[in-house]
Amino acid sequence: MTATEIAPVGAASPQHVPYRPPRAVRYGATAGLLVLLIAFPLVLPNPTVTSIGVFTMIYLIAAIGWNIFSGYSGYISIGHAAYYGIGQYTVALITIHAHLPGGWGLFGLLPVAGVVSALASIPIGFLLLRVRRHTFIVLTIAIMFILQLLAFNLTRFTNGSGGLTMPFPTWTGNFFNMPFYYVGLLAAVVAGAAAWWIRRSKYGLGLFAIRDDEERARGLGIKVTRSKLIAYAASAFFVGIAGGLYAPFVGSVYPQFAFDPTFDLAVAVLVFVGGIGTLSGPVLGALVLIPLQQYFYLQFGNANLYLIAYGVLFILILRLLPGGIVPGVTSAWRARLVARARARQEDTRPEDTGLKDDAGQKGRA
Amino acid sequence: MLTIAGLFAGYGGGDVLRGVDLTVAQGSITCVVGPNGAGKSTLLKVISGLLRPRLGTITFRDAPIGGASPRRVLEAGIVQVMQSRNLFPDLTVRQNVEIGGYLIKDQALLRRRLDEVSDQFPIVRERAGERAGQLSGGQQRMVELARALMLDPALVVLDEPSMGLEPRAAAAMYASVRNMAQTGRSILLVEQNVRAGLELATHGVVMETGRVRLEGTGTEVLAHPQMRALYLGGTIEESGVTDQEAAQEKTR
Incomplete structure (x- = not known):
């Protein structure tokens, strides 16, 4: 650019191009995706395929929830499996102690799983959110492992490594996965709506400000601790729901699969791959990576192979995008x-x- | 309007401000100048609630605000534009301005303020959807000023608003500041550019080593024979350099 081309202060430049695709495109794509997701198990009713669908929904709910906190506030949590586990144990323990039969009724416990997780997250978040960055990340992991140890050792409460067994649903056969899938999809839509609403609210704007510069945000009158804590609890709520869906689907709850570090890695990686802090990033990440992971798992029978693929993909994404x-x-x-x-x-x-x-x-x- | 009396404050290693007395009159533009380490930035930090005073009082419209939280200071009607890089670079221009009105509960009022501010600073409307980090320094400064007006403050505090701006952008910025004063707001600014700052000001204040050394109208202070000496390395009464810069680094 030569000196004569310097634009006066405030003048519009060619860079003045809207940042987002037009509304019609965004809404149209959302509606189209929703139709595809609703139609998917009807078109491909094979149980192997629909079970991949259910896992995808579980991770989709968790990813959207995780992104509400980590994506919007910039505080990366690698310990949200804490709430995944709390959600699982909440549903399992209530079902067992209240002698609930397997079936549709158990889906009514999903909001309970969410609320219990959110309530548990408040004192934990209050402690963790005093620190930032790497310290915060390490502490989130520590909390998750502490809960895992508790689940192993509070045997009277959790039955320790023996795990808890859920009653079978009343439905079977090729239809088995369908209720889990559609309830999961519904929960994912609710999570997505919450993420969308927070994003365009003043509260969400405050979170983004915290992500950019917490001190500056405080200087503008934002109550940063409270804002972060609310986002933390909201994300715990949805991750708890994801856990609450997982327990009856798999039929058992074990400490190492409830408070599962690979769950944390998977959620973080798929949100990073899709685009952290965006609305569609977690959706894209979950819809692409979880089926891929499940495919690897079924195809090669080695649960840990996909972690290597994840690692490579993560490095590639960080390098290229x-x-x-x-x-x-x-x-x-x-x-x-x-x-x-x-x-x-x-x-x-x-x-x-x-x-x-x-x-x-x-x-x- | 704003009265500061006997103010002492510092960063732990001793006082940077050592008994500051200062008054900002309603509708005035008060410009504080002084060499590095005089305590200008520290003074503004104490006013905006980012640093607690050790001694002394700050009174704004008859209410004590010394040691109040940044949020309470905002609510009292004082908005500060800090020294450089104030915007959130990843947020859009519009979001950056909107967040200035974070304390406004009434949505309709928030929208009305946004409209008013956009009328006053056209760039807010023209570049609304762009990331603030993409704007030039001068443009960012305009957006910062726009944001400061979202709460309709009675007193706007500016920390070296001309820093890093080319002359034309600085002139546009000064024009905006003058305009703010004409619409009834009081301005307190700290300037390194002594001539420009004092020419703009109705009231000039010279600080050195944590105290106010000279006061008067802007032109009086500018014409004062000792000003030249001060900036050529001399002092007005006594010498001494505080370790304010180092202390500031530490608090970051």
């Missing part, structure tokens, strides 16, 4: 629009190669 797929694609698309706008403006020099999107990969959709 540091913000994740959604922001990466959005900013590439935007760069195209900017280039086109500029080419229109200076059509004498259509080969202008000085164009680079300043937003880089950091943009958020």
Whole structure:
């Protein structure tokens, strides 16, 4: 750019291109995706395939929930399996102690699992949220392992490593997965709606400010501790629901699968891959990675092989699209629009190669 | 309007402010100048509630605000624009301005303020959807000023608003500040650019080593014979350099 081209302060530039795709595209894509997800088990009723669908829904709920806290506030938790486990044990213990029969009624316990997880998260969050960054991450992991140890050792309460067994549902056969899938989808839609609502609320704006700079946010009058704690509890609520769905689906609850560190890694990786802090990132990540993981699991029979694939994928994403797929694609698309706008403006020099999107990969959709 | 009396404050290693007395009159532009380490930035931090005073009082519209939380200071009607890099770079311009009104509960009022501020600072509307980090320094400063007005403050505190701006952007910024004063707000600013700051000001204050050394109208202070000496390395009464810069680094 030469000196004569410097725009006056405040003038519109070719970069003045909207950051997000038009509303019609966004809403249309959401509706289309929803239709696909509703139709999926009807089109492919094979139980192997639909069970992958159920796992995908469980992770989808958890990923959207996790993103409400970690994505919006910037505090990365690698210990949300704490709430996954609490959700599982809540449903299992209530079912066993209240002698509930297996069946549709158990789905009524999902909100209970969410609420218990959220309540448990408040004192934990109050302690953890005093620290930031790496310290915070390490402490979240520690809390998760402490709960796992408790589940192993409070044998009178949890039956320790013997685990808890859930009653069988009243339905069987090819239909077995369907109720779990659709209830999971419904919960995911509720989680998505919550994430969407928080994103466009003033409260969400405060969270984003905290993510960018907590001190500055405090200076603007935002009650940062309370904001973070609310987001933490909201994410625990949805992760608890994911656990509450997992327990009756699998039929048993064991400490190592309830408070499962690989669950934490999976959720974090899939949100990072999709695009952390975005609305569609966790959805994309879960819908792509969980079926892939389940496929690996079924195909190669080795539960840990997928972790290697995850690791490689994670490194590739961080290297190539540091913000994740959604922001990466959005900013590439935007760069195209900017280039086109500029080419229109200076059509004498259509080969202008000085164009680079300043937003880089950091943009958020 | 704002009265500071006998203010002592520091960062643990001793006082940076050693008995500051200062008054900002209603509708005035008060400019504080002084060499590095004089305690200018510290003074603003104490006013905005980011640093507690050790001694002394701060009174704003007859209410004591010394040692109040940043939120209470905002609610009292004082908004501060800090030294450089104030915006949230990953949020859009519109979000950055909107968040200035975080304390406003009434949605309709929030929207109305946003409209008013966008009228006053056209860039807020023109670049609404862009990430603030993409704007130039001068543009960002304008957005910061716009954000500061969201709460309709009675007193706007500016910490070196011209820092890092090219002359034309600085001039536009000063024009906006003058405009704020004309619409009835009081301004308290700290400036390194002594001439520009004092020419803009109705009231000038010179600080050195944690005390107010000189006061008067902007032009009086600018014309004062000792000003030249002060900036050429001399002092007005006594010398001494505080370790304020180092202490500030530590608190970050």
